[in-house]
Amino acid sequence: ILLLSSALAPGETDQNTLDKLALAAPPTPQHPLDVNMEDKLEVLGYDITDQAGKLIGYIAPGRKYRMRTYYRVLAPVTTEWEAFIHIDGFHRRHNGDHKPMDGKYPLSLWLKDDLLVDDYEIGLEPNFTPGSYELFFGLFTGETRLKVTKGPQDGENRIDGGPILVQ
Numbered sequence: 001i002l003l004l005s006s007a008l009a010p011g012e013t014d015q016n017t018l019d020k021l022a023l024a025a026p027p028t029p030q031h032p033l034d035v036n037m038e039d040k041l042e043v044l045g046y047d048i049t050d051q052a053g054k055l056i057g058y059i060a061p062g063r064k065y066r067m068r069t070y071y072r073v074l075a076p077v078t079t080e081w082e083a084f085i086h087i088d089g090f091h092r093r094h095n096g097d098h099k100p101m102d103g104k105y106p107l108s109l110w111l112k113d114d115l116l117v118d119d120y121e122i123g124l125e126p127n128f129t130p131g132s133y134e135l136f137f138g139l140f141t142g143e144t145r146l147k148v149t150k151g152p153q154d155g156e157n158r159i160d161g162g163p164i165l166v167q
Contacts, residue, residue, distance in 0.1 A: 021101050023115040027070045030055050035151030035159050037139065040077050043151070043159060044070040044115075046137075058165040061128040064121055067096070069137065073114040077107040081139035081146055083118060087164060089133035094124050100139075128166055135161035 029045025036042055047068040050056050059065050067085060085096030100107065100118045110116065136158035139146040145157035152160035 020119070021105050021116055023070075023117060026072075026115060027117070029068075029070050031161060033151055033159065033161070035153075036074075036149045037146045038149055040073070040075045040146070041139075042072040042074055044072055046070065046161060048164070058167045059122070059124060060167050061124040062126045064123045067120050067122050067137075069118045069120075071114075071116045071118070073110045073112055073116065075112060077110050079141055079146075080107055081141050083120070084138060084140055084158075085120065085122060086136040086158065087122075087124065087133050087166075088136065089166075090129055090131060092128060092133075094122065094128070096120060096122050097140075124166065130167050131165075132163045133166055135164045137161055 027044060030047040032045040033043050047066075048056055048059065049066045049068065051064055051066070053066070056065070069083070081100070083096075083098050083100045085094070085098075087094040087096075098120050101116070105116070136154060138148065138158050148157050148159055152162070154160055
């Protein structure tokens with residue numbers, strides 16, 4: 001059940017669950033990107049934070065972090081894509097397949113010019129050795145990935161998010 005209101009009375013708090021997903025102004029991501037995905041989505045960048053929301057420069061195995069990916073909707077998205085995160089290196093891969101926004105805001109409802117954030121928990125297995133890994137991410141359904149038509153990518157329609165340091 002969803003109750004909508006156009007105003008809050010004094011002392012009331014906003015309990016809109018979409019406030020954490022839809023942004024009122026463009027973000028300034030820790031890792032800015034300029035990626036176009038089939039003229040449907042623009043990926044503005046991403047943040048890596050600890051569980052308290054503090055931006056961090058590295059991750060460690062066995063601990064939990066958040067990856068916040070920022071999107072601008074350029075045109076209606078007619079396919080219910082899933083998101084993936086790959087942290088690759090040293091013959092290992094961390095795979096973070098998930099429904100964007102925990103499925104709380106389906107892609108079919110995304111509107112042109114929406115500014116949205118997909119906030120997903122990541123955690124490396126304890127066997128990840130220290131070093132520099134590559135972060136790739138994007139959207140897929142089945143064996144098909146949403147095409148990256150502009151911006152850093154690996155040729156397999158995975159956005160190249162750059163190196164990520166594991167300590």
